[in-house]
Amino acid sequence: MVEILAALRDHERGCYADTAAPTAGMEFIRALYDARRVLEDLVSRTGCTPFEHRADRPWAALGSSAASPARTPRF
Structure with missing residues (x-):
């Protein structure tokens, strides 16, 4: 999702630059629609709603001891 938002930001900057074509604004609107x-x-696949968050699944790489707080990776 971050990559899509970053690409959209870069696309917006290019479309609204002083040297952009007169039709670039509509090109950005189309890109915005596609990105949305x-x-x-992608968001619908998480199963979360604005009112409820579905708990994250344990990491498969950690095996059955993933529930242990000491071994849960923190970012």
């Missing part, structure tokens, strides 16, 4: 559809699809 992709983001909605």
Whole structure:
């Protein structure tokens, strides 16, 4: 999701630069529409809603001891 948002930001900067074509604004609107559809699809896969957060699944790489707080990776 971060990559999509970063690409959209860069696209917006290019479309609204002083040297951009007169039609670049509409090109950005189309890109925004496409990015929104992709983001909605990705967010819907999480199963979360604005009112409820689904708990994260344990990491498969950690095996059955993933529930142990001492071994849970923190970022």
